[in-house]
Amino acid sequence: xRTILITGSIGSGKSWAINWxxxxxxxxxxxxxxxxxxxxxxxxxxxxxxxxxxxxDLYLPNGEFNKKKLAxxxxxxxxxxxxxxxxxxxxxxKAFRQFAEEQKKKGANKVFYEAxxxxxxxxxxxxxxxxxxxxxxxxxxxxxxxxxxxxxxEERFSRQMPDSAIKQQVDFIIDNSGxxxxxxxxxxxxxxxxxx
Numbered sequence: 001x002r003t004i005l006i007t008g009s010i011g012s013g014k015s016w017a018i019n020w021x022x023x024x025x026x027x028x029x030x031x032x033x034x035x036x037x038x039x040x041x042x043x044x045x046x047x048x049x050x051x052x053x054x055x056x057d058l059y060l061p062n063g064e065f066n067k068k069k070l071a072x073x074x075x076x077x078x079x080x081x082x083x084x085x086x087x088x089x090x091x092x093x094k095a096f097r098q099f100a101e102e103q104k105k106k107g108a109n110k111v112f113y114e115a116x117x118x119x120x121x122x123x124x125x126x127x128x129x130x131x132x133x134x135x136x137x138x139x140x141x142x143x144x145x146x147x148x149x150x151x152x153x154e155e156r157f158s159r160q161m162p163d164s165a166i167k168q169q170v171d172f173i174i175d176n177s178g179x180x181x182x183x184x185x186x187x188x189x190x191x192x193x194x195x196x
Contacts (some may be wrong), residue, residue, distance in 0.1 A: 001100055001109065002111075004112040004113065004130060005123065005126035005129040006132065007116065007132070008163070009116075009162070009163060012142065012163075013176035014114060016180065017183065020183070020185070028114055028175045031113065032056075034095050034096075049087065053070065055120055075159065096113060123166060123169050129172070131167065132174050138177050172190050174190065
């Protein structure tokens with residue numbers, strides 16, 4: 001069972017690539033989606049998160065985190081961000097191992113692991129690595145169209161590694177600065193090469 005990392009900065013078009021893979025019955029594990037589930041009230045680590053983030057203004061009336069305020073908090077407080085990651089990341093990795101095992105039982109010979117550009121350690125943990133990339137100007141334009149403000153965009157960019165920091169460490173680079181057809185052609189090529 002091979003693990004294929006799909007990564008890229010926010011606004012690069014990872015979601016398009018992931019949806020394309022899913023439509024072709026490729027098994028995809030999304031680390032961010034799993035991490036968001038762990039922030040919910042019923043999660044195994046919610047009680048510990050509640051102790052770590054005790055400020056009442058970080059919560060909605062139903063007890064769920066106010067994700068926007070939580071994001072601001074962990075950006076300002078590196079110590080709390082590291083503590084939160086220490087709780088969540090091992091659980092995300094555990095969920096991925098379970099997902100990979102399930103896919104193996106179904107006969108899959110590879111699984112895709114989608115994760116943002118936040119750590120170089122994930123590069124070493126996967127067998128092959130695919131970077132989805134495009135110029136910052138295009139990424140900013142896409143995020144602005146989704147309703148992001150300039151400070152929100154800059155804050156998120158500051159939390160992720162630049163593409164240039166890992167380009168030499170990946171196996172495939174997909175340029176997503178064009179239209180969806182060009183992205184599809186490149187994804188098809190990568191899938192074929194992964195079967196070799």
